Amino acid sequence: MANEYDLVVLGGGTGGYVAAIRASQLGKKVAIVEKGALGGTCLHRGCIPSKALLKSAEVFSQTKNSMEYGVTSEGVKLDFGKVQERKQSVVTKLYNGVQSLMKKGKIDVYEGHGRILGPSIFSPSAGTISVEMTSGEENVMLLPKNVLVATGSAPRTLPGLEVDGEQIMTSDEALEMKELPASIIIVGGGVIGIEWASMLADFEVDVTVVEFADRILPQEDKDVSKEMERLLKQKGITIHTGTKLQPETLNTGDTLTVSAVKKEEELELQAEKVLVSVGRNANVKDIGLENTDIEIKNDVIDTNDMYQTKESHIYAIGDVIGGLQLAHVASHEGMTAVEHMNDGTPDPVDDKLIPSCIYSSPESARVGWTEEEAVEAGFDIKTGKFPFQGVGKALVEGESDGFVKIIADKNTNDILGVHMIGPDVTNLISEAGLAKVLDATPWEVASSIHPHPTLSEAMGEAAMAVDGKQIHG
Numbered sequence: 001m002a003n004e005y006d007l008v009v010l011g012g013g014t015g016g017y018v019a020a021i022r023a024s025q026l027g028k029k030v031a032i033v034e035k036g037a038l039g040g041t042c043l044h045r046g047c048i049p050s051k052a053l054l055k056s057a058e059v060f061s062q063t064k065n066s067m068e069y070g071v072t073s074e075g076v077k078l079d080f081g082k083v084q085e086r087k088q089s090v091v092t093k094l095y096n097g098v099q100s101l102m103k104k105g106k107i108d109v110y111e112g113h114g115r116i117l118g119p120s121i122f123s124p125s126a127g128t129i130s131v132e133m134t135s136g137e138e139n140v141m142l143l144p145k146n147v148l149v150a151t152g153s154a155p156r157t158l159p160g161l162e163v164d165g166e167q168i169m170t171s172d173e174a175l176e177m178k179e180l181p182a183s184i185i186i187v188g189g190g191v192i193g194i195e196w197a198s199m200l201a202d203f204e205v206d207v208t209v210v211e212f213a214d215r216i217l218p219q220e221d222k223d224v225s226k227e228m229e230r231l232l233k234q235k236g237i238t239i240h241t242g243t244k245l246q247p248e249t250l251n252t253g254d255t256l257t258v259s260a261v262k263k264e265e266e267l268e269l270q271a272e273k274v275l276v277s278v279g280r281n282a283n284v285k286d287i288g289l290e291n292t293d294i295e296i297k298n299d300v301i302d303t304n305d306m307y308q309t310k311e312s313h314i315y316a317i318g319d320v321i322g323g324l325q326l327a328h329v330a331s332h333e334g335m336t337a338v339e340h341m342n343d344g345t346p347d348p349v350d351d352k353l354i355p356s357c358i359y360s361s362p363e364s365a366r367v368g369w370t371e372e373e374a375v376e377a378g379f380d381i382k383t384g385k386f387p388f389q390g391v392g393k394a395l396v397e398g399e400s401d402g403f404v405k406i407i408a409d410k411n412t413n414d415i416l417g418v419h420m421i422g423p424d425v426t427n428l429i430s431e432a433g434l435a436k437v438l439d440a441t442p443w444e445v446a447s448s449i450h451p452h453p454t455l456s457e458a459m460g461e462a463a464m465a466v467d468g469k470q471i472h473g
Contacts, residue, residue, distance in 0.1 A: 002122050003108075005031045007338070008129050008144035010114045010287060013040020014047075015318035015330025016150035017098060017107075022338045024105035031142055032107060033114035033131050038098045039091075041152050041319075042327040045172050048094060050195060052087035053175070054359050057202035061361070068398055078203065080180055087175075110140060116147065116288030116314070126292040126311055146313050146341045149301060150334065151287055153280035153319035158187065160247025161276050167256055168274045171196065180205055181272035185258070187245055189216035191358050193277035194228065198360035201235045208238040208269060210245050210260055217358070221370040221419040223385070223405055228421060231362055231401055240267065282320045298322065305348035307337040315341060329354055352417075355433045357426040362402050365429035368417030368436050371407055380410040384442065384465030386458050388422040390472040393453040399423035404462040406432075406442055413441040418462075424455055431459055442466040 007023045009016045012034030023030045037044055066073045102109055112133040122128040122143050129142040155170035157163055165173040171192055180203055186193045189211030201207045209216065209232075216232075216239060217225045229239055240262055249259035257270045282300045294309040295302040300322035307315045315337040318330030332349050339346040358364040374381050385405045388394035402422025408415050418432035435445050445463035450456045464470045 002128060002141035002143035003031070005029050005108075005142060005144045007031075007146045007148060007341070008033065008114075008142045009148045009150055010116075010129065011040065011150035011152055011283075011318075011320075012036075012038040012109065013150060013152050013318065013330065014042045014327040015152075015334040016040065016148065017101070018331040019148055019150065019317065019334030019338050020107050021101060021105050022335045023342070024107055026338070026342050028342070030105070030107045031110060031144070032102070033110045033112060033129060033142070035111070035113045035134060037095060038102065038109065039095055043094055043098070044091060045175060047327055049087050049091055049175050050171070050192075050199075051359055052090045053083065054195065054199050054361070056083040056086065057199045058361060061202040078180075080203075081178075084178075110142070111135070112140070114142075114287065116149075116291055118288075118291035125313070127313055130288075146315065148334065148337060149287065149309075149314065149316040149320055150318050150330065151283040151320050153282050153325060155276070156279045156281050158245075158247055158276055158278060160250060161187065161245075161274065163276065167252060167272070168276065170276050174275055182206060183271040184208070184273045184275055185210060185256070185269055185271045186275045186277055188277035188279070189213070189239065189241065190219070190277065190279065191217070191356075193275070194232070194358060195360050196275055196277065197232060197237050198235070201232070201237050202361060206236075206271070208271065209240065210243050210269070211239070211241045212244055214242045216241060217364070220358075220364065220366060221405065221417070222372060223403075224364055224366070224419050224421045227402060228358075228360070228362070228364060231421075232360075235361075243267070280319060280325055282322065284320060306340040306346070307333055308340070313341075324351060324354055324356065326354070326356060353433065353436050355429045357429065359426060362399070362422050363425045364419075364421045365425045365432075366417065366419045367429060367433050368415065369407060370417060370419065371405075374407055374416050379416060381407055381416065382410050382466055383407050384462045384467070384470070386461040386465050386470055386473055388455070388458055390461065391453075391455060391458050393455050393457070394423055396453065397423055397455075404428075404458040406445075406462045406466050408442050408466050413443070414439050415442060415445070418459075420458075422455075422458070428456055428459060431456065 006028035007030045009032045012032045020030045110131045112131040114129045117128040118126045131140040183206035186209045215225045243262040246259045251257045260267045301316040317333035319325045336346045355367040387403045389400045394400040405419045407417040442463040450460035461470045
């Protein structure tokens, strides 16, 4: 006998478990199939553990520089074992919280590997889920009315840089390091690579970043990329852009050596470890998609704007469908899909309304169009930029580098995009996100009185700067 459900979710990561909770709130009988631990990559191998390490790196750096604040601290040492213990403590607390949410929602959790079956004795259409139980017990059959595929992604690797978990790592292995290396080469200057570069530099590791594109953070606004590179170099990080690594030249030993080509110049790089950070691949294999009419395009599952696949009762969300690989995106996609499969009429998730954050030091955050994208799309734009050096609270905090930049449409005056780099901007970006949702103008943002002294004043001043009316700059 198969166990019947209104919805079975393949994958218990952030997108999957949030979708399950929303379905439970709608009175549906729900199950999650998860072969690892609830919370998925974000909780166990991504967002949370990496941010816990970043916080320890920040505290270590600030403590060493405490004399800037008139506080003497002698003999400051880093206990990386304790750093890892704290990281795991944070993860465990949140994991326990997710388990409690499953119990509260009466959501069944099957620990095992789920695969979609084709038409069978259980159902005339594809969608029955066969669960290969982690415990080794006999496979369990689940018969859902709807299926939600939320299997996430895994770190991409490079041919010739085979991951051994010791000298050559992805972020998965780096999170479990017992000791810090003296030096590291980070291959890839995207979001994950830059967060690791910042963190390890603050932990006093000698860091070299190799990025193939002509700038780090190539998806960000050019002004932000330029400022980030300047500030990371101030930390002592070596950054090579427009540079192609040559994996075939890799030599291993106590020290790794590898060649790279930068504008026809050959570089010889060496370090104790290499961190490969070149994106992530969708987990589309070995989940039974071949038993369905679901289409794979560009190595991700193809869906409509309500996250339906070619099998109308099977939906897919999160990293497995490509797009912005962010936990909060997967969550909203999951809620949208669940509401749609239950006859709701949700609005599609608009990429230009999604805030994106980088938790390096300095932090960076954005929402909406970059200046380059807006110009290419044909907008007639105007911009306003305000530096944190003009904000009293930033000086009080001792973090006055960076700026807030606002891009607006000259014709409609609507805000097109907001880009920030500097102190606590991953929290400040939510105001910009709301402004985008409401189609706000710079004048409307400036009309919202920003309390003094706060970092948020930079947002108000940048809004006024769009029309040349900033007060303190």
